[in-house]
Amino acid sequence: MPQVSFASTSVVFDNKDQFPLFGRLIPSAYGDANAAVSYLSQRLGVTHLGVLFVRDEYGSTYAQMLQDAAKESSSSLQIGTLSSFAFDNSECEISAAVRQLADSGLRYFFAVIFTSHVPAVMAEAHRQGIAGPGYYWIFGDGVSGTLTFDAETESDVIRAVEGGALLTISRPSIRKGRPEYEAFMRHWSNMMTSEEGTAYILSKLPWKKGDGHDGNSSGNSQTSAPADERMELRELGPFDFLFYDAVVALAMAACDAAEENRYFNGQEFYSSFLRMAFDGVYGSVVIDPKTGSRLYSSVPYSISNYVVEPMDEKGVVTVKARATDVQEQSTWAPVTGSSSDQGAGGSFTGDGGVFWRSIEPFIFSDGSTEPPAVLPDLIKSVDIVGHGAQIFGYVLSFIAIGLSNGFGLWSFFNRDNIIVLSSQPLFLGMLCVGALLIGV
Incomplete structure (x- = not known):
C-alpha cells in the first residue's frame, strides 16, 4: 500500500x-x-x-x-x-x-x-x-x-x-503576493470565518458526549458539533501547506491512475504519484522518481x-x-x-x-552586516632570520664577493701565463662570475 x-x-x-x-x-x-x-x-x-x-x-x-x-x-x-x-x-x-x-x-x-x-x-x-x-x-x-x-x-x-x-x-507568509498563496488564503479565510464553512468543518470532527460541551459524561459519540463552538483563524505553518499539497498530489495521482485502469492497484497509483508536477501553495511540486521524495529545490x-x-x-x-x-x-x-x-x-x-x-539585512554577532572572515588572519612576521644570523650571512657574502672579484681580476691580468692558459681563462672567468652571483 x-x-x-x-x-x-x-x-x-x-x-x-x-x-x-x-x-x-x-x-x-x-x-x-x-x-x-x-x-x-x-x-x-x-x-x-x-x-x-x-x-x-x-x-x-x-x-x-x-x-x-x-x-x-x-x-x-x-x-x-x-x-x-x-x-x-x-x-x-x-x-x-x-x-x-x-x-x-x-x-x-x-x-x-x-x-x-x-x-x-x-x-x-x-x-x-x-x-x-x-x-x-x-x-x-x-x-x-x-x-x-x-x-x-x-x-x-x-x-x-x-x-x-x-x-x-x-x-508560508514568505510567499505573500504569489497568486497561488493569495488564492488559497482567501478561500481558507472565507471557510474559517463564514457560518457555512465553520458548520461544514465542525460536522466532520468526531465530537463526543462527556467532553464538556453538553454536560453529559456518558462517553457516547455524537456526530453534530455544539452550537456555540467557533473555529479560530490561526496562522498556518509550513506543515499545514505541505499537508494540503500532499492531499492534492494524492487526488491528482488517483485521477491519473484511473485514466488507465479504473481499478488500479497500489503500484499503479504510486507510479502516477511519481509523475506528479503541479504548482502547489508551497511552490512547484516535483517528485524525484528515484526516491519518491519532493525535490528540495x-x-x-x-x-x-x-x-x-x-x-x-x-x-x-x-x-x-x-x-x-x-x-x-x-x-x-x-x-x-x-x-x-x-x-x-x-x-x-x-x-x-x-x-x-x-528580505532584510542579516545582523552578525558584532552588530554589523559584514560576515566574519572565513579563516583566521595570517600572522605576518618580518623577523624570520635572527639578527646574529643575518650578520653572519652578510660576512660570508662579502667574503664570496671579494674572493670572486679578486680571482677574476687576477685571472684577467695573468691570462697570458702558461698555467692560466692551460686552465682556459674563459672557463676561470665563468667560475668567478658564478661565485659572485652565489655571494650576492
Missing part, C-alpha cells in the same frame, strides 16, 4: 528496496543540507565549515548529508571538522566536542542539535572563545525559532546565540537571524529568529553586489536552479 508523508525527512525512506511505495511532499534531510551548502557558499562565500552534531539518527544523518552535499556541490565549501556528543547532554562530552571545534581554527560552524542542547553548547562555545564577534553559528531545524534565557545566569549564552542563524523551511527554505529582544519584567530575555533570506526557484537570477553585501537585496544564484533572495 502506498504511503505519502508531508513531514518525515529521514533519508532512510529513500531506500526503495525497503520502502518501495513510500513518497513524500517534503524533501529529505538531504534537501536541508543542500540548502545549507548553497547559502553558506553562495551567500557568504564560506570555504571551510565545522559541524557539531548530536549522536542520534537525526544528527548523524544530517551531518552525513552535509558532507555529501558539500562534495557534490560545485562550490569550494569543505567540511573541515566533524565533532559530536551523545544525546544525554553530558557536560564533559559537550566540552570535549566544542574543544575539537576550537582547535580547528575555523570560524563558521553548523550545529545539528536540539533546543534543549543550546544553553550547554553555546555557553561552552562562549567560554572557549568560538562564539560571538568574529564567529558564525548556524542551527538546523531541531532548534526553535524562539529561545528564552535568564538574563542574570545565562548572559553568556545570550551573547553567543545573538547574531546566529537558523535554517528551516520558510514560513521546489520548497522554499529560509535563513533567520537570531535577534535579542528587550528583557521583560521577570528578567527573561527572548532571542527570536527573524527571516532575512529565502531560497526560491529560478533558472536565472541577477547577481548584484558582493557575497558580503547583506543589505543589497540582490539575488545570488545557487545550485539546482535556486537562488537566495534577501
